[in-house]
Structure formats: C-alpha cells, structure tokens
Amino acid sequence: MQTKRTIFPNKLLPYVLLLPQLAVTLIFFIWPALQAVKSSFEREDPFGFRTTFIWFENYTRLFADPNYVNSLSRTAVFAVSVTILSMCVSLLLAVAVNRVLRTNRIYTTLLVWPYAVAPVVVGILWWFIFNPTIGILPYMMRGLGVAWNPRVNGDQAMILVIIAASWKQISYNFLFFVAGLQSVPQSLTEAAAIDGAGPFKRFFTIVLPLLSPTTFFLLIVNINYAMFDTFGIIDATTSGGPNQATNTLVYKVYADGFLGLNIGSSAAQSVILMLIVIALTAIQFRFIERRVQY
Amino acid sequence: MATINLVDLHKDYGNSHAVRGINLSVADGELIVLVGPSGCGKSTLLRMVAGLETVSSGRIEIGGRDVVKAEPAERDIAMVFQNYALYPHMTVRGNLEYGLKNRGTPRAEIDRRVNEAAEILEIGPMLDRKPRQLSGGQRQRVAMGRAIVREPAAFLFDEPLSNLDAKLRVQMRVEIRKLQRRLKTTSLYVTHDQLEAMTLADRLVVMNGGLVEQIGTPTEVYDRPATLFVASFIGSPPMNLLPVSALGNTQGLNLPAGTDMVGIRPDQMHLEPRPGATALPATAELLEPIGGESHLHLRLDSGHSVILSVPGRPSITEGTAVTVYIEPAALHPFDSKTGRRTDA
Ligand SMILES: Nc1ncnc2c1ncn2[C@@H]1O[C@H](COP(=O)(O)OP(=O)(O)OP(=O)(O)O)[C@@H](O)[C@H]1O
Numbered sequence: 041m042q043t044k045r046t047i048f049p050n051k052l053l054p055y056v057l058l059l060p061q062l063a064v065t066l067i068f069f070i071w072p073a074l075q076a077v078k079s080s081f082e083r084e085d086p087f088g089f090r091t092t093f094i095w096f097e098n099y100t101r102l103f104a105d106p107n108y109v110n111s112l113s114r115t116a117v118f119a120v121s122v123t124i125l126s127m128c129v130s131l132l133l134a135v136a137v138n139r140v141l142r143t144n145r146i147y148t149t150l151l152v153w154p155y156a157v158a159p160v161v162v163g164i165l166w167w168f169i170f171n172p173t174i175g176i177l178p179y180m181m182r183g184l185g186v187a188w189n190p191r192v193n194g195d196q197a198m199i200l201v202i203i204a205a206s207w208k209q210i211s212y213n214f215l216f217f218v219a220g221l222q223s224v225p226q227s228l229t230e231a232a233a234i235d236g237a238g239p240f241k242r243f244f245t246i247v248l249p250l251l252s253p254t255t256f257f258l259l260i261v262n263i264n265y266a267m268f269d270t271f272g273i274i275d276a277t278t279s280g281g282p283n284q285a286t287n288t289l290v291y292k293v294y295a296d297g298f299l300g301l302n303i304g305s306s307a308a309q310s311v312i313l314m315l316i317v318i319a320l321t322a323i324q325f326r327f328i329e330r331r332v333q334y
Numbered sequence: 335m336a337t338i339n340l341v342d343l344h345k346d347y348g349n350s351h352a353v354r355g356i357n358l359s360v361a362d363g364e365l366i367v368l369v370g371p372s373g374c375g376k377s378t379l380l381r382m383v384a385g386l387e388t389v390s391s392g393r394i395e396i397g398g399r400d401v402v403k404a405e406p407a408e409r410d411i412a413m414v415f416q417n418y419a420l421y422p423h424m425t426v427r428g429n430l431e432y433g434l435k436n437r438g439t440p441r442a443e444i445d446r447r448v449n450e451a452a453e454i455l456e457i458g459p460m461l462d463r464k465p466r467q468l469s470g471g472q473r474q475r476v477a478m479g480r481a482i483v484r485e486p487a488a489f490l491f492d493e494p495l496s497n498l499d500a501k502l503r504v505q506m507r508v509e510i511r512k513l514q515r516r517l518k519t520t521s522l523y524v525t526h527d528q529l530e531a532m533t534l535a536d537r538l539v540v541m542n543g544g545l546v547e548q549i550g551t552p553t554e555v556y557d558r559p560a561t562l563f564v565a566s567f568i569g570s571p572p573m574n575l576l577p578v579s580a581l582g583n584t585q586g587l588n589l590p591a592g593t594d595m596v597g598i599r600p601d602q603m604h605l606e607p608r609p610g611a612t613a614l615p616a617t618a619e620l621l622e623p624i625g626g627e628s629h630l631h632l633r634l635d636s637g638h639s640v641i642l643s644v645p646g647r648p649s650i651t652e653g654t655a656v657t658v659y660i661e662p663a664a665l666h667p668f669d670s671k672t673g674r675r676t677d678a
C-alpha cells in the first residue's frame with residue numbers, strides 16, 4: 041500500500057495542528073491518570089486535612105482484603121461469561137444473516153440497534169424485564185416454579201448483569217462477524233461440500249478457522265468491554281449488590297472512592313485496572329500485526 | 335468411472351433463463367469441453383451437475399443414478415475451481431486429505447493416495463506448505479491433486495487455467511490432457527478459450543444463450559459448423575461470413591436451396607488462381623504478420639471485409655488491388671433466417 045506523505049513547509053505547524061488533541065488527552069487522560077497513581081501511594085485523613093505518603097500500603101491492604109479478592113474473581117466470572125455469551129449469540133446471528141444477506145438488509149439493521157442504546161438505558165431495560173415485582177420474565181418463571189429475585193439472590197443478580205451486558209455487545213460483535221463471514225469465499229465452502237463435509241463440519245473446519253482473526257480481535261475487545269465498560273449497566277440494575285455479588289472491579293473503584301470515600305484505596309484499584317488494560321491492549325496490538333497469518 | 339446424462343436440463347433465476355433445455359450424454363472416460371461466450375450458462379450447467387446449484391427442471395444422471403436431489407458429496411464428483419478454492423489454513427497435505435478424511439478413508443489408504451497424487455503432479459516437496467506459499471501453477475496442481483486423490487466418478491473443471499499466464503496455461507493444458515487419458519475419468523471441462531477447447535476435448539459442446547448450438551468432435555465442429563454462431567465462434571481468425579450476393583455469379587457453386595449466407599475459413603481463400611475457383615476482386619487494407627503466417631485484411635469490391643490467413647509474409651502493400659480465389663468445396667452454406675447449415 042502506498043502512503044502519502046505531506047511535507048509541511050513550517051516546522052511548527054504540525055505541532056500546532058496536533059495541539060488541541062494533545063491538550064485534551066493531557067488534561068482529561070494523562071493528568072488524571074498521574075493523579076490516580078499519586079493518590080494510590082497516599083493516605084488522606086477522614087477530614088481531608090492531611091495526606092501522608094505511605095508507599096505500597098494501599099496495594100498490600102487491597103490484596104489482603106477478602107472483599108477485593110472476591111471482586112477479582114467475580115469480575116473474571118462476569119467478563120468470561122459476557123464474552124462467551126455475546127460472542128456465541130452474535131456468531132449464531134451472523135451465520136443466520138450471512139445466508140440471506142443479499143436479499144435482506146433490514147434484518148441486519150435491526151440487529152445493530154442495541155449498540156446505539158446507552159448503557160444505563162440497557163441496564164434499566166433489563167432491570168424492568170427482570171424486576172421481581174413488575175417484570176415479565178420473573179412472572180413467567182414463577183409459572184415454571186422458579187423463584188426469581190435478583191435483589192436477594194446473588195447468583196441471579198450476576199445472571200441479570202451478564203445478560204444485560206452481553207445483549208448490548210452482541211450488535212458490535214455481530215457486525216464484525218458478518219463482515220468476517222462475508223470475506224470467506226463461497227467457493228471454499230462449496231469445495232468442502234463436494235469434499236463430503238456437512239454444514240456443521242464445514243462451519244467448524246473451514247469457516248471458523250478462517251474467522252479466527254476476527255474472533256481473536258473480538259475476544260480482546262469483549263473482555264475489555266466487560267471489565268471496564270459495564271459500569272452504567274451494573275449501576276442501573278444491581279448497584280453491585282446484593283451483598284457484593286455483582287461488585288466488579290470497575291464498580292468497586294466507584295463504590296470505594298465515591299461512596300466509601302477511601303480515595304487512596306480507590307486510586308490503587310484504578311491503577312491496577314489501568315495495568316490490566318495496558319496488558320490487554322499490548323496483546324491485541326501484537327496480534328493485529330500478525331493477523332493475516334492463518 | 336461413469337457416464338453422465340443430462341436430460342432437458344433447465345435453470346431459471348427468476349425471470350432470466352440461464353440454461354434452457356440441455357441434452358447431453360457423456361460416455362465413460364470421455365472428456366467433454368463446454369465452450370461458449372461469457373454468460374452463456376456454462377458455469378451454471380457445471381454447477382448443477384456438481385450439485386452446487388438447484389435444477390429448475392430436467393434430469394441429471396451420473397453412473398446411471400438420478401442425482402438431481404443428491405447433495406454434492408453424494409454425487410461422487412470432484413471439482414476444480416477457477417480460483418482453486420484451496421483451504422488457506424491447511425497445508426497442501428491437509429488440502430489433499432480433507433475429502434478422504436471426511437469420508438472415513440483408512441489412514442494407510444489416505445497416505446497411499448496422497449503420495450501417489452503428489453508424485454504424479456510433482457508436488458511432493460510442497461506437501462507441508464500452506465497454499466499462500468505456492469505459485470499460481472503450483473496451486474493449480476494442488477487443486478488437481480485434491481480432485482484426483484478422491485478417485486471420483488467424474489471431474490468437473492470450471493475454467494481451471496484462466497488465472498495462469500499464457501505459457502503455464504499451455505503446459506498445464508497438456509498435463510491435464512495426459513492425466514485425464516491416464517486416469518480415464520469422465521470429465522466435464524468449462525472454458526471460453528477455444529484453443530483450450532479444441533486441444534483438450536474428445537467432444538465439444540458449443541453453447542450460446544443457455545442452449546446447445548452443436549455437439550461434436552473438435553474436427554467435426556471446425557469442419558462442419560452447424561450454425562452461424564458456431565461458424566463465427568470457433569476458429570481464429572473467425573470464419574468469414576458473406577451474403578451469397580457477394581459471390582457474384584453463383585450458378586456453378588451448387589448451393590443448397592435456402593442458402594443466403596456462406597462462410598469461408600480464412601485459410602481457404604487464396605491469392606493464386608485455382609481450377610474451378612470463384613474469383614473475387616478486392617483491395618488490401620492491412621497486413622498483420624504473426625510469425626509463420628500473416629493475416630491479410632481485404633475489402634471485397636462488393637463492400638464486405640474479409641480476413642485471409644496466408645503462409646509466410648507476402649509483399650502486399652495497403653491499397654493494392656488483389657484477386658481472391660475460393661473453391662466451391664470450401665464454402666459453408668447457411669440460412670441466415672434459421673441460422674442453420676443448409677447442407678446438413
Ligand atoms: N446467482 C445468480 N442469480 C441470477 N443470475 C445468475 C446467477 N448466476 C448466474 N446468473 C446468470 O446466468 C447466466 C449464465 O451464467 P454463467 O455463470 O453460467 O455464465 P458462464 O457461461 O459461466 O460465463 P463466464 O464465461 O463469464 O463464466 C448469466 O446471464 C448470469 O448473469
């Protein structure tokens with residue numbers, strides 16, 4: 041591919057042009073991040089009069105705290121479940137759509153809508169659907185003899201946030217999967233059909249391996265999403281409860297910092313989250329460089 | 335080993351008719367080439383035989399068995415695609431084995447067949463490479479290999495050589511012919527390259543607009559084209575087609591009743607007098623030397639353009655008046671209203 045280079049006559053101009061973006065990044069991302077790192081090494085007294093530098097104490101306390109370790113494992117369960125659920129459902133939908141795509145674009149458009157819905161709205165939507173007193177699903181489940189109350193039952197609360205968070209991400213995954221499926225040449229599946237592979241075998245031995253770049257990309261994106269982008273959904277549905285059952289790492293940063301006012305611990309937690317994001321992004325970039333290799 | 339029978343085969347896409355009633359019997363071990371202009375329904379026909387396209391009406395029999403409702407896998411055919419359709423994530427060996435594994439062939443048998451195919455096609459050293467590490471010609475061989483390891487009842491080829499450069503195409507054409515002779519597998523081969531068609535075919539099927547124009551050996555089709563379309567499609571440069579009036583006095587030519595067009599091959603028009611030949615005055619317009627022979631473009635005094643292919647490089651300059659001699663036996667008589675030969 042050819043890249044076109046522009047030569048600026050004035051040496052200063054390119055920097056001036058970059059300045060607005062750099063300023064935004066510095067003021068709203070880099071500076072707060074540095075502040076968080078700084079606060080994570082400090083302790084503030086209850087009245088905010090004095091801050092003491094305490095090295096890694098916030099971190100060591102965190103990992104000694106069963107609540108935090110508990111939240112770590114809940115986050116893992118949540119992220120893995122959301123990733124698997126949303127990717128499997130969207131792949132299923134993408135395969136279904138791919139068969140009819142030439143004739144039906146409306147279907148695709150409809151399936152993309154959830155992505156445009158704000159997280160809090162998604163949360164409230166599912167909160168209503170699963171609401172033990174007014175929701176339609178608990179009503180039907182009672183008919184089946186299942187006692188549904190995510191306000192009391194932690195596992196049910198977890199299922200609720202997993203479904204809500206997955207539902208929102210399905211459309212995003214779906215778009216990528218459809219694009220990926222469209223790029224698998226039809227002649228390959230035809231050759232496989234002649235080679236004696238049935239529809240399922242064709243899917244698992246030909247289509248899925250050829251989709252692996254897309255799948256890997258979505259895997260990282262979905263883990264990132266589930267871990268860091270689901271605050272709104274959790275806040276609107278369960279607020280981390282009941283009894284910490286849906287208190288994921290991101291939600292805990294907010295709960296400890298803004299509700300519990302333990303700024304030092306909250307800052308340490310966000311620094312740990314930042315490290316996880318950096319690690320995931322690094323994996324993603326390394327992979328994208330080699331994505332053409334099957 | 336099998337025969338293939340197509341009986342009154344039709345394919346409609348909505349209101350457009352891609353294939354409009356084809357009848358064809360392919361003998362066991364025969365190589366049939368389907369040839370015709372772009373969009374005439376060759377691929378559609380082949381894909382119906384493969385089972386990749388549904389049949390609108392008609393019957394397809396492979397080895398005496400009606401396969402219209404059978405899945406592609408159940409038809410015991412192998413297909414070589416224009417873009418090769420090799421599985422990019424598998425090695426060459428994986429590509430060759432895939433069809434055999436799906437059919438539960440024992441390991442020892444798979445290895446025997448893969449090694450045999452690799453030897454025949456000289457792709458042994460590439461067995462552990464991925465398709466993207468191969469050249470176009472090598473990919474073509476692997477695609478062939480994938481077809482032959484299956485030892486199917488019939489091979490189907492859809493323009494398998496059209497992605498290769500001219501030299502490699504000639505070489506692979508010869509190899510496909512040899513291979514087919516050796517394996518004696520019934521084959522249907524689609525191409526729009528008439529040289530490929532003429533050299534490969536046991537019999538040619540010339541198609542146009544979803545219909546068969548003529549079926550016959552390459553020599554039959556060349557020597558006695560059944561329709562005006564075949565006359566103009568087969569042969570390079572194409573046959574000259576003239577209205578009878580352009581010949582002047584047709585008394586001695588004994589043209590059959592109804593004839594209003596005649597065709598003459600470019601190499602059947604001469605610049606020297608021949609006994610019994612009709613003489614037509616003309617003017618030279620262009621001389622194209624193409625190696626051993628030359629193409630001479632003439633305008634007859636009747637106003638019609640013709641092409642002669644003449645041996646060597648005659649010293650004729652543009653604008654020179656010449657006389658063309660045509661022997662009556664070299665004329666192909668046609669009726670332009672039906673488009674058919676009148677001496678059939
Ligand atoms: N899926 C389809 N839907 C609608 N029309 C189709 C479809 N496939 C083919 N056709 C039409 O059927 C006709 C025959 O197509 P086909 O591909 O068989 O031509 P072909 O002889 O193989 O041409 P080429 O030499 O260009 O490959 C064409 O007019 C084409 O537009």
Ligand SMILES: [Mg+2]
Pocket residue numbers: 376377378
């Ligand atoms: Mg075609």
